[in-house]
Amino acid sequence: MANPTAAMLVIGDEILSGRTRDANMHHLAGRLTEAGIALQEVRVVSDEHARIVAAVQALSAGYDYVFTSGGIGPTHDDITADAIGAAFDAKVDVREDARALLEAHYAKTGSDLNAARLRMARIPEGATLIENPVSTAPGFHLKNVHVMAGVPKIFNAMVESVMPTLTGGPPLLSETLRVERGEGEIAGPLAELAAALPDLSFGSYPFQGNGAYGANIVVRGADRAVLKNALSRLSDMLGI
Amino acid sequence: MANPTAAMLVIGDEILSGRTRDANMHHLAGRLTEAGIALQEVRVVSDEHARIVAAVQALSAGYDYVFTSGGIGPTHDDITADAIGAAFDAKVDVREDARALLEAHYAKTGSDLNAARLRMARIPEGATLIENPVSTAPGFHLKNVHVMAGVPKIFNAMVESVMPTLTGGPPLLSETLRVERGEGEIAGPLAELAAALPDLSFGSYPFQGNGAYGANIVVRGADRAVLKNALSRLSDMLGI
Numbered sequence: 065m066a067n068p069t070a071a072m073l074v075i076g077d078e079i080l081s082g083r084t085r086d087a088n089m090h091h092l093a094g095r096l097t098e099a100g101i102a103l104q105e106v107r108v109v110s111d112e113h114a115r116i117v118a119a120v121q122a123l124s125a126g127y128d129y130v131f132t133s134g135g136i137g138p139t140h141d142d143i144t145a146d147a148i149g150a151a152f153d154a155k156v157d158v159r160e161d162a163r164a165l166l167e168a169h170y171a172k173t174g175s176d177l178n179a180a181r182l183r184m185a186r187i188p189e190g191a192t193l194i195e196n197p198v199s200t201a202p203g204f205h206l207k208n209v210h211v212m213a214g215v216p217k218i219f220n221a222m223v224e225s226v227m228p229t230l231t232g233g234p235p236l237l238s239e240t241l242r243v244e245r246g247e248g249e250i251a252g253p254l255a256e257l258a259a260a261l262p263d264l265s266f267g268s269y270p271f272q273g274n275g276a277y278g279a280n281i282v283v284r285g286a287d288r289a290v291l292k293n294a295l296s297r298l299s300d301m302l303g304i
Numbered sequence: 305m306a307n308p309t310a311a312m313l314v315i316g317d318e319i320l321s322g323r324t325r326d327a328n329m330h331h332l333a334g335r336l337t338e339a340g341i342a343l344q345e346v347r348v349v350s351d352e353h354a355r356i357v358a359a360v361q362a363l364s365a366g367y368d369y370v371f372t373s374g375g376i377g378p379t380h381d382d383i384t385a386d387a388i389g390a391a392f393d394a395k396v397d398v399r400e401d402a403r404a405l406l407e408a409h410y411a412k413t414g415s416d417l418n419a420a421r422l423r424m425a426r427i428p429e430g431a432t433l434i435e436n437p438v439s440t441a442p443g444f445h446l447k448n449v450h451v452m453a454g455v456p457k458i459f460n461a462m463v464e465s466v467m468p469t470l471t472g473g474p475p476l477l478s479e480t481l482r483v484e485r486g487e488g489e490i491a492g493p494l495a496e497l498a499a500a501l502p503d504l505s506f507g508s509y510p511f512q513g514n515g516a517y518g519a520n521i522v523v524r525g526a527d528r529a530v531l532k533n534a535l536s537r538l539s540d541m542l543g544i
Contacts, residue, residue, distance in 0.1 A: 074346075077505070077507055077524075078507060078509050078522065079329075079330075079333070079346075080333055080342075080343045080344060080345075080346070081333060081337050081343070081476070081478065081524070082330060082331075082332075082333030082334030082335075082336075082337050082343075083478065083509075083522065084509065085330040086329070086330075089319075089326070089348070090319075090322060090325040090326075091322075092322075093319070093320055093321060093322030094322030095322075096322075097321050097322050102320075103320045103321070103322075104320060104349070104350055104355075105320075105347065105348065105349055105350075105355070106314075106319075106320070106346075106347065106348035107345065107346065107347050107348075108329070108345065108346035108347075109344070109345055110344055110345075111507070115344075115345070137487050137508070137510055138487050138488045138491045139487055139490070139491045139494055139495070139508035139519075140491065140494060140495035140498055140499075140506070140508075141506065141507050141508060142508075175486065175488070175489075178488060178489075178492065179492065180487075180488050180489075180491030180492050180495075181488035181491075183491075198512070199512070214509075214510075215510050215511065215512055217512055217513060218512070236321070238321065238323065246415065247377050247378050247379055247420075248378045248415070248418060248420050248421035248424075249415075249418075249420075250379070251378045251379045251380065251420030251421075251423075252418065252419065252420055254379055254380060255379070255380035255420075258380055259380075265317070266380070266381065267317050267318060267351070267381050268377070268379035268380075268381060268382075269318050269323075269324065269454075270377060270454075270455050271455065272438070272439070272455055272457055272458070273457060279379075282318065282323065284317075284321070
C-alpha cells in the first residue's frame, strides 16, 4: 500500500518579503509524516488572485491532499476563499452556519459582527467547515483542498481539527546516524548500501558550524527494525 | 521601472519530512527585498529528478531570476546538477576549473579528491561558477538559474557571491503600524485607505499570543515618506 501524497500552499506576501518567517510548513510536515501522509511539495505564493487560483488547481490535480495557510481573515487582502471558489468554479457567499458561529462568538465578546467580520463567513458552495477552537472563524475544505488560517496558533489548531478526517498510510519512519566526517568520505559506502537496499530511501544532510562538521545519514522506510539494521550495516562499513 | 522578479526552489526531502526547518528561504527573501528584487514564489520539492526538472523549467520561464538550494554535494542523493542540465538540455560533466578548485582545496586539507568529491565538479555546459568561500565546492548559474548549496552557512555565502551580479530595481520599502485591536475593527478603514492609495500595497498580518492580539499593518512602496504618511493617515482614521 502506498502512502497518500500531499502538497501545501502558503499564501502570504509577508513571507516572500522576508518580513515573517513561515512556521506552518514545518509544523504540517511533521504532523503529516506522523500520519503516514507524504508531503511532496510546498509552494509559497503572494496574495494575488490569479497566482493562488493557478497553484490550487495544479496542486489539487497532482496530490491526494492539499493544505493552504493564510488569507482567510476579515481584511481586504484576505482573498483565499474567492480564489478557491474560482479554482473550482464554486460560488462564494455568506453561509448561514458560518454566520451563526461568528454571531455567537462576537455576541459573547461584546463586539459587532460588522461587514468586515462577516467576510469570514463567505464560504465556497459545497465546502465543509473546519473547526477553529482558537478564534471561531472557520476554515473549510472543498474537494481535496483544506483551507486554513495563517496565524500559527490558529493554523495548528485547525490542523488538529482536520487530522482525524484524513486517511493515512503505512508509517513513514526514519532513523538517523550522525557521522562527524566529511560527506566525501561517506559517499562511496553510502551509495553502495543504498544500491543494495533499494526499498529504503537514504539521505545525507551535511552540517557545519560550531567547529563541527559532518553529515546526518537518514534512512526512511516503514519498519523500524529494518532501518536500524541498515544503519548498523553502514556503521560497520564506515568502521564507526 | 518595474522590479525584477524572482523565484526560489528548495530541493530537499528533509524539509518535506519535517526533519529540518528551512532557513534559506527567509534569508534569501530578505536579501532580495533589500536589492529591490521581488521574490514572488517559492517551491519546495523532494529529491526526485523529474520534479526538480519540471520546477526549474516552470520557474525559469516565469521569473527573471531563479535561485535553488540543496542537492549539490558529493552523495548519491545530490542530483541537482543533472536535473538542471536536463531542464536546459545541457551536457553535465566534470569541468576542469571546478576540478582544479577542489584539487587545491583537498590537497591543502590532506584529503583525496576521490570519485564522490569529484562529483562536485560536474557542471552543466555553459554555466558560470558561483564562488563558495566556506567549503570551496562551487555553485553555478546557467541561464537565469542560480544553483547553490543547502547548508545555510554555505548558502548564505553563495548568496553574497551572487548579489553583486544581479540587477536590482527601485527600493522595496515597507513601514509597519502595530495595532492592538481585532482585525475586524481595522478592516473597514484599512480597505478605504487602500482603495484611496492604489499605488501602495497594504497588508494586515494578525498576531495572537502572550495575552496580546491585534495586527501589524504593513504598507509597501518605493518612497519612505509616502509610506509614513499613509500610516499616519491610518492612525488618524483609527483614532490611535
